[in-house]
Structure formats: C-alpha cells, structure tokens
Amino acid sequence: xxxxxxxxxxxxxxxxxxxxxxxxxxxxxxxxxxxxxxxxxxxxxxxxxxxxxxxxxxxxxxxxxxxxxxxxxxxxxxxxxxxxxxxxxxxxxxxxxxxxxxxxxxxxxxxxxxxxxxxxxxxxxxxxxxxxxxxxxxxxxxxxxxxxxxxxxxxxxxxxxxxxxxxxxxx
Amino acid sequence: xxxxxxxxxxxxxxxxxxxxxxxxxxxxxxxxxxxxxxxxxxxxxxxxxxxxxxxxxxxxxxxxxxxxxxxxxxxxxxxxxxxxxxxxxxxxxxxxxxxxxxxxxxxxxxxxxxxxxxxxxxxxxxxxxxxxxxxxxxxxxxxxxxxxxxxxxxxxxxxxxxxxxxxxxxxxxxxxxxxxxxxxxxxxxxxxxxxxxxxxxxxxxxxxxxxxxxxxxxxxxxxxxxxxxxxxxxxxxxxxxxxxxxxxxxxxxxxxxxxxxxxxxxxxxxxxxxxxxxxxxxxxxxxxxxxxxxxxxxxxxxxxxxxxxxxxxxxxxxxxxxxxxxxxxxxxxxxxxxxxxxxxxxxxxxxxxxxxxxxxxxxxxxxxxxxxxxxxxxxxxxxxxxxxxxxxxxxxxxxxxxxxxxxxxxxxxxxxxxxxxxxxxxxxxxxxxxxxxxxxxxxxxxxxxxxxxxxxxxxxxxxxxxxxxxxxxxxxxxxxxxxxxxxxxxxxxxxxxxxxxxxxxxxxxxxxxxxxxxxxxxxxxxxxxxxxxxxxxxxxxxxxxxxxxxxxxxxxxxxxxxxxxxxxxxxxxxxxxxxxxxxxxxxxxxxxxxxxxxxxxxxxxxxxxxxxxxxxxxxxxxxxxxxxxxxxxxxxxxxxxxxxxxxxxxxxxxxxxxxxxxxxxxxxxxxxxxxxxxxxxxxxxxxxxxxxxxxxxxxxxxx
Numbered sequence: 001x002x003x004x005x006x007x008x009x010x011x012x013x014x015x016x017x018x019x020x021x022x023x024x025x026x027x028x029x030x031x032x033x034x035x036x037x038x039x040x041x042x043x044x045x046x047x048x049x050x051x052x053x054x055x056x057x058x059x060x061x062x063x064x065x066x067x068x069x070x071x072x073x074x075x076x077x078x079x080x081x082x083x084x085x086x087x088x089x090x091x092x093x094x095x096x097x098x099x100x101x102x103x104x105x106x107x108x109x110x111x112x113x114x115x116x117x118x119x120x121x122x123x124x125x126x127x128x129x130x131x132x133x134x135x136x137x138x139x140x141x142x143x144x145x146x147x148x149x150x151x152x153x154x155x156x157x158x159x160x161x162x163x164x165x166x167x168x169x170x171x
Numbered sequence: 172x173x174x175x176x177x178x179x180x181x182x183x184x185x186x187x188x189x190x191x192x193x194x195x196x197x198x199x200x201x202x203x204x205x206x207x208x209x210x211x212x213x214x215x216x217x218x219x220x221x222x223x224x225x226x227x228x229x230x231x232x233x234x235x236x237x238x239x240x241x242x243x244x245x246x247x248x249x250x251x252x253x254x255x256x257x258x259x260x261x262x263x264x265x266x267x268x269x270x271x272x273x274x275x276x277x278x279x280x281x282x283x284x285x286x287x288x289x290x291x292x293x294x295x296x297x298x299x300x301x302x303x304x305x306x307x308x309x310x311x312x313x314x315x316x317x318x319x320x321x322x323x324x325x326x327x328x329x330x331x332x333x334x335x336x337x338x339x340x341x342x343x344x345x346x347x348x349x350x351x352x353x354x355x356x357x358x359x360x361x362x363x364x365x366x367x368x369x370x371x372x373x374x375x376x377x378x379x380x381x382x383x384x385x386x387x388x389x390x391x392x393x394x395x396x397x398x399x400x401x402x403x404x405x406x407x408x409x410x411x412x413x414x415x416x417x418x419x420x421x422x423x424x425x426x427x428x429x430x431x432x433x434x435x436x437x438x439x440x441x442x443x444x445x446x447x448x449x450x451x452x453x454x455x456x457x458x459x460x461x462x463x464x465x466x467x468x469x470x471x472x473x474x475x476x477x478x479x480x481x482x483x484x485x486x487x488x489x490x491x492x493x494x495x496x497x498x499x500x501x502x503x504x505x506x507x508x509x510x511x512x513x514x515x516x517x518x519x520x521x522x523x524x525x526x527x528x529x530x531x532x533x534x535x536x537x538x539x540x541x542x543x544x545x546x547x548x549x550x551x552x553x554x555x556x557x558x559x560x561x562x563x564x565x566x567x568x569x570x571x572x573x574x575x576x577x578x579x580x581x582x583x584x585x586x587x588x589x590x591x592x593x594x595x596x597x598x599x600x601x602x603x604x605x606x607x608x609x610x611x612x613x614x615x616x617x618x619x620x621x622x623x624x625x626x627x628x629x630x631x632x633x634x635x636x637x638x639x640x641x642x643x644x645x646x647x648x649x650x651x652x653x654x655x656x657x658x659x660x661x662x663x664x665x666x667x668x669x670x671x672x673x674x675x676x677x678x679x680x681x682x683x684x685x686x687x688x689x690x691x692x693x694x695x696x697x698x699x700x701x702x703x704x705x706x707x708x709x710x711x712x713x714x715x716x717x718x719x720x721x722x723x724x725x726x727x728x729x730x731x732x733x734x735x736x737x738x739x740x741x742x743x744x745x746x747x748x749x750x751x752x753x754x755x756x757x758x759x760x761x762x763x764x765x766x767x768x769x770x771x772x773x774x775x776x777x778x779x780x781x782x783x784x785x786x787x788x789x790x791x792x793x794x795x796x797x798x799x800x801x802x803x804x805x806x807x808x809x810x811x812x813x814x815x816x817x818x819x820x821x822x823x824x825x826x827x828x829x830x831x832x833x834x835x836x837x838x839x840x841x842x843x844x845x846x847x848x849x850x851x852x853x854x855x856x857x858x859x860x861x862x863x864x865x866x867x868x869x870x871x872x873x874x
Contacts, residue, residue: 053749
C-alpha cells in the first residue's frame with residue numbers, strides 16, 4: 001500500500017514537472033494492437049485523403065500527398081507490419097511524423113486506424129521488447145509499456161521511416 | 172558613433188570584386204598600339220573606389236596597396252606614362268593579389284603578406300622605373316623595366332623593398348589648384364606644412380594669375396605653386412598628402428634626380444641583375460628573366476581560381492537585383508491586391524447577375540498571377556556575362572602559356588539565365604574552353620601551314636531558343652579526328668572493333684570516362700577525367716551537350732540548358748487513373764494509334780514505325796504497373812515520341828490531358844529517388860503528379 005502511494009507520488013511529480021524521465025507518447029490503434037510514438041515527433045494529425053501512387057515501390061508506401069506545398073510520402077503501417085488490410089474511410093487517420101537528424105529532416109505520414117490518447121510514460125517503466133526470433137520483426141519497437149492494463153508498443157520513428165534501409169533489406 | 176560597419180562589409184566586398192573584374196577586363200582589352208583613355212579611366216575608377224572603400228572600412232593593407240596602383244594608373248591616364256605590356260602584366264598580377272587580399276579579409280583570414288609585399292615591390296619598381304622610361308619609351312628601356320620587375324620579384328624581402336623607396340633624393344611638384352579649392356575646405360598651407368614634415372620644403376608661388384585687388388574674390392585660389400621637397404620620400408607619401416585635393420587641382424610630381432634613377436633602383440638588388448640591366452640589354456638573358464615574370468604571374472592562377480570558388484560560395488547567399496525588376500514586382504503585387512479586393516466585393520453580396528463580374532475578376536487574377544510568377548522568376552535571372560566575363564583572362568593566360576595566338580569572341584553576354592544555372596555552369600564551361608585552347612587551336616605555325624589565319628578564334632555564344640538557353644563554344648582549330656577517336660576507343664576497349672558508329676556516336680565517345688585523345692598530358696587538360704564529368708554536370712542541370720566537328724575546320728560544342736530549374740513546361744498525360752507530366756522540351760510529337768500499329772519484336776519488345784524509322788515503345792502502364800482505369804482503353808492510345816539522351820523512343824499513354832507550366836518539387840526532400848521520375852508537382856486540384864525523367868525512363872525500360 002505504502003509503496004503504491006509512493007509510486008503515485010513520483011508519477012505526479014513527473015507529470016507536473018515533466019522531468020527527463022517522463023516522456024509523452026501519442027498512442028494509436030492498428031486493429032487490436034496499440035502503438036505509441038514520441039509525441040515530439042508528431043507534426044500533425046490529418047484525415048486520410050487520396051494519394052498519388054508512386055510506381056515500383058513496396059506496397060506499404062502508398063504514395064505522396066501535397067502537404068501545404070511540400071510533397072510528403074504516406075506509409076501504411078498495417079501493411080508495413082503485415083497486418084490485415086483495412087479499408088480507408090473518412091475516419092482513417094494519417095499521423096504526420098518528423099524524422100532525421102539535425103542536418104536533414106524528413107516529413108512522412110503514416111496511416112493508422114485511429115488515434116487513441118496521449119500517454120505519459122516513465123522511462124524507467126519501459127520494458128524491452130521480447131525477442132520473438134525471426135518470426136516477428138521487432139526492429140522498430142523501442143520497448144513496451146503498459147497503460148491501464150493495455151500493452152502499448154513504442155515505435156522508433158527514425159527506424160520506421162528509414163526508407164533506404166528498407167530498400168536494402170528488400171534487395 | 173556606434174554604427175556597425177560590418178553590416179556594410181558584404182556590399183563592400185561585392186563592389187570590390189565587381190571593380191576588380193572591371194579592372195581585369197579593362198586591362199585585358201588594352202591594346203598596346205592604340206590606348207583607349209576610356210578604358211584606362213575605367214580601370215582607374217575601379218582602383219579608386221576600392222581604395223576609398225577599403226580606407227573607410229579600415230582595411231589599410233588594401234588601401235595602401237591600391238594607392239600605389241592608382242598612382243601608376245593616374246600617370247597612365249594623364250598620358251605622363253606610356254602603357255607598356257610589362258606594366259599591364261604587373262597590374263594584372265596586382266589585381267590577382269588584391270583579389271587574394273580581399274578574399275582573405277572577407278573570410279577573416281590573414282593576408283598573405285609575403286605575396287602582397289612582392290606585388291607591391293613590383294608595382295613600385297614599375298612606378299619608379301617607369302617615370303624614367305615615360306620620357307621616351309624605347310624597347311630597350313621597356314626591357315629594362317621588366318628586368319627590374321624581375322629583380323624585385325626575386326627579392327621579395329620587404330626591408331629591401333623599403334630601401335627602394337628611399338632612393339628618391341627629392342621631388343618637384345607643380346601644384347596648380349582650381350579656383351574653388353578653398354571652397355572645398357582645403358587649405359594649401361596645411362598641405363605644405365605636412366610636406367615640410369616629410370622633408371625640407373621650398374615653395375615658389377606663381378602669382379601672375381592673381382587679379383587686381385578690386386577684382387579679387389577671397390574665396391578663390393588664384394595662386395599656383397612650384398614645390399621642391401628634398402629627402403628620402405616615396406612618391407606614395409607625397410600623393411597621400413595631396414589625396415584630398417586630387418580632384419580640385421592639377422598636379423605634377425616629378426623626381427628631382429632623374430638621370431640617376433635606374434641605378435639606385437637596381438643598386439640595392441643582387442649585383443647580378445644590375446649587371447644585366449646596365450650592360451647588355453639585348454642579350455638573351457633579360458628576355459629569359461622577363462618570361463620568368465610572366466610565369467610568376469601565371470602561378471597565381473590556380474590559387475586565384477580557388478578564391479573564385481570560395482567567392483561564389485560566399486556570394487551564394489545574396490543576389491543583386493535590378494531596381495526595375497523590383498518595381499515591376501511591386502506593381503504586380505498591387506494589381507493582385509486590387510483584384511483580390513474586387514473579388515471580395517463581388518463575393519460579399521453575391522447574386523447570379525454578378526457571375527459575369529466574377530468571371531472577369533477571375534480572369535484578371537489569373538493574368539496577374541501569371542505575370543507575378545514571371546517577374547518573380549525574373550528576379551532570379553542573371554545575365555550570362557557573370558560567367559563569360561572570367562574567360563578573357565583565362566584565355567589570355569593560357570594562350571600566352573601555350574604560345575598560341577587566340578582571340579576570344581563573346582556573343583550574347585546579356586542573355587539571361589537562372590542564377591542556379593549560372594553558378595553551376597561555370598566549371599563545365601571552364602573545362603570546355605581549356606580543352607578548346609589546349610587541343611582545339613593549333614600552334615600559330617601549324618595554322619599558317621594549314622592556310623588559316625595565325626590567330627585562332629574561340630567564340631563563346633549564348634542565346635535563347637525555345638525555353639532553353641544555348642551556349643556554344645566554337646573554335647576554328649583542328650577539329651576532332653574521327654578515325655583517331657575510333658581507334659583510341661577500340662584500343663581502350665570502350666567499343667567493339669566492328670561496331671559501326673554514326674558520326675554523332677563517334678563524337679559522343681569523348682564523353683566516356685577515361686577517354687583522352689591528347690597525345691601528351693599537359694597541366695591544362697588531357698587527363699581523361701573531365702568530359703564525362705562535364706556531361707554529367709550538364710545533365711544534372713537538365714540540359715544536354717552536343718558536338719559538331721569538322722576535321723581541320725574546327726569544333727562546335729553546344730550546351731542546351733533549361734532557363735530555370737524551378738519551373739517546367741509540361742504535357743500532362745493520363746495513364747489509367749493517374750496523371751504524369753512529360754517535360755515539353757523532350758517531346759518531339761504525339762500520335763494517336765491503335766494496338767495494331769505496333770510491331771512485336773521477339774514477342775516482348777514493341778516498336779513503332781515512324782517515317783521509316785523503328786522506334787522502341789515503352790508502355791507506361793506496364794512499366795509503372797498501373798492497373799486502374801479501363802484497360803481496354805489502352806487498345807487505343809497516344810504515342811508520345813520523346814527524345815532522351817539523343818535517342819528517340821515512344822511512350823504509350825492513354826490520353827493527353829493538357830499543357831501547363833508546373834513548379835518542380837523535389838521528391839527526395841521527404842522521400843527518395845524514384846526511377847523514371849525526376850520530381851513531382853502539384854496540380855490545380857491540389858493533387859500531386861509525378862514528372863517523368865525521360866532519359867531515366869529509357870534506361871529503366873531497357874533493364
């Protein structure tokens with residue numbers, strides 16, 4: 001009991017002061033699975049709109065859209081993770097993410113089913129993703145965290161959006 | 172007073188470099204036989220404004236240096252000194268030196284004092300020695316001047332250079348102020364007092380021009396003076412005193428001990444050059460030393476081009492725009508704002524009877540937007556002379572190094588082209604011109620033997636043609652030897668022996684990596700790297716390069732470049748439900764066809780017969796994996812005949828949609844390179860269309 005109270009105290013401390021240990025993640029759903037991305041990487045959330053297809057690229061790279069004058073590629077995360085395909089509806093959401101280092105940043109959109117919440121995560125609570133061997137690729141997953149008994153997979157945005165690396169994987 | 176002067180530095184440097192360029196081109200155009208005083212004036216003005224500016228900004232090294240140049244030029248301007256080739260060469264060297272200094276200052280590096288001192292000494296020797304030869308310039312004395320220059324070049328020690336200055340025993344100054352000298356706030360007495368500090372001063376006033384007392388205006392200066400200053404004073408020091416009254420008086424400064432002059436100048440040098448200078452002027456030795464001067468100025472060249480490169484990178488951040496262009500732009504924006512408010516009024520209480528008004532407003536808006544776009548693009552346009560103006564110097568230097576006689580002709584320097592193109596085209600052009608100089612133009616003797624004029628001509632020509640700028644480098648040299656090219660290519664294993672190549676294909680060989688026809692490597696060109704890089708650079712700008720050559724008559728290299736890299740005339744085509752843009756420049760023609768008109772080759776490839784020529788067909792549907800739309804439609808389609816890298820080929824699309832100007836957006840900014848696609852653009856409805864990369868598409872389809 002006492003320990004629980006102490007935890008709570010610490011958590012509140014984190015929430016209010018937003019110390020290094022506390023990180024905010026944007027969580028979203030893909031089917032029944034829940035994922036999270038670092039909220040500082042999220043530029044905006046948009047509804048799905050038709051894309052212009054790019055020829056001869058992997059199918060999860062859906063195409064490009066015009067985002068206020070810049071050409072932004074859209075990736076489908078369901079297809080990226082080999083989940084079942086879902087129909088795009090007006091409720092389908094595109095999360096626009098920033099990636100890259102200081103000398104070059106890229107902007108990309110990822111298609112997800114729905115955006116759920118902004119969650120506060122204590123860094124120390126993040127667990128490493130278990131190794132599933134070759135069966136399941138966990139290269140994009142930074143760690144796991146549980147929020148209200150649900151498991152949220154935290155994604156590494158940079159690895160997720162690294163297209164060149166993907167190209168090499170395929171060849 | 173706390174004005175931050177550094178904010179003006181950028182402008183100052185730009186002006187300096189412009190001034191230097193003007194001086195350089197002026198010096199190069201100087202014709203020894205017939206001196207155009209206007210050219211000398213231009214050169215003088217360049218030096219003068221650099222001196223003034225650098226003085227203001229506290230770059231005293233530059234100011235002092237330019238001062239000497241200015242003195243020399245001033246004497247040339249007044250005709251007190253004959254313009255001689257050695258003097259011009261030294262001046263050219265000083266321009267390089269100045270540029271070096273300014274670049275160093277601009278990049279906040281230390282000025283290379285040794286080289287400055289060397290050039291300074293050379294200048295001063297010309298200045299001092301020259302005043303002797305000015306009386307009567309005989310070839311002998313010219314030789315002497317250059318000899319002395321060489322001597323000082325050898326001795327680059329600043330201390331010794333000082334001692335050269337000190338050789339003057341005294342000066343005679345005829346100082347004849349204009350009437351309004353006093354009104355400019357200058358007082359001759361103050362000048363004399365300063366002179367007196369330099370050395371013992373004797374003044375003789377000429378008062379014969381002073382009017383009678385009742386006519387006398389106390390604000391006018393009617394007196395002129397003959398001054399004599401005795402002592403070890405340099406010309407520069409005296410001129411510095413008179414610096415402020417330069418424009419308000421007539422002045423002549425002459426050294427008192429004329430005849431002794433050349434001896435003291437050379438006396439301080441190593442004894443050897445003195446012996447040469449005084450004893451035998453016609454011996455081969457002075458000539459040899461003279462050539463040394465030339466090579467010495469040449470040596471500064473690679474350094475100089477380095478500076479050029481860094482200069483362009485430093486300059487890249489700003490652009491000088493004609494005020495006219497900005498005025499048009501402002502007018503245009505005003506128009507757009509008016510149209511917008513008009514449309515706003517229409518929209519406020521809209522009723523159907525206002526449709527006509529609305530339409531008119533929209534049409535106006537469209538026109539203004541297009542004009543606005545045009546004038547914004549115009550701001551980025553620079554005359555190609557920004558690139559061309561460097562070449563006279565290049566040709567001058569290299570031709571004298573190679574002992575060839577070459578005249579450079581510039582045509583169409585005012586042709587405007589996008590700034591980005593201007594910056595990127597320089598290096599390829601330098602390379603091509605060096606090639607023409609080195610390999611193209613023959614030695615004078617060979618030219619005469621071939622019945623051509625001794626002086627070779629290289630013509631650099633720029634003009635607009637259909638949304639492109641064409642730059643041609645035309646030389647009347649020996650031309651390309653087809654047989655030699657072929658045998659060389661076979662020898663290097665670049666082509667098969669029995670390959671039959673067209674003339675065009677043979678010339679294209681020189682663009683292959685590792686191909687050089689030069690019999691011997693020179694440091695100017697001929698290392699076999701280059702032409703392939705040149706072509707790659709030009710292609711990366713969206714242009715192409717062509718060679719036309721006739722053995723013994725000359726070579727023409729034509730570069731076609733798009734005027735701007737930001738906008739492109741495109742033909743939109745439909746493939747399935749998708750829209751693609753084909754650059755209009757690569758389209759030759761479009762033909763409506765049915766499936767039956769295509770011929771199968773080996774069951775896979777397809778060809779189309781266009782006026783007795785079989786062209787390969789690329790089906791856009793299959794190459795881009797388009798499944799949308801009505802596939803039966805492709806039974807009938809449109810063949811777009813395009814040219815990519817000199818090869819014709821046909822793109823089979825479903826439909827032609829329309830022509831429009833599109834703004835090129837980079838796919839790579841957020842995404843990556845896609846094969847067969849050069850970029851993307853945003854269409855009127857806000858959707859994205861891909862721009863086809865025709866040469867890439869051809870390559871892609873072959874694989």
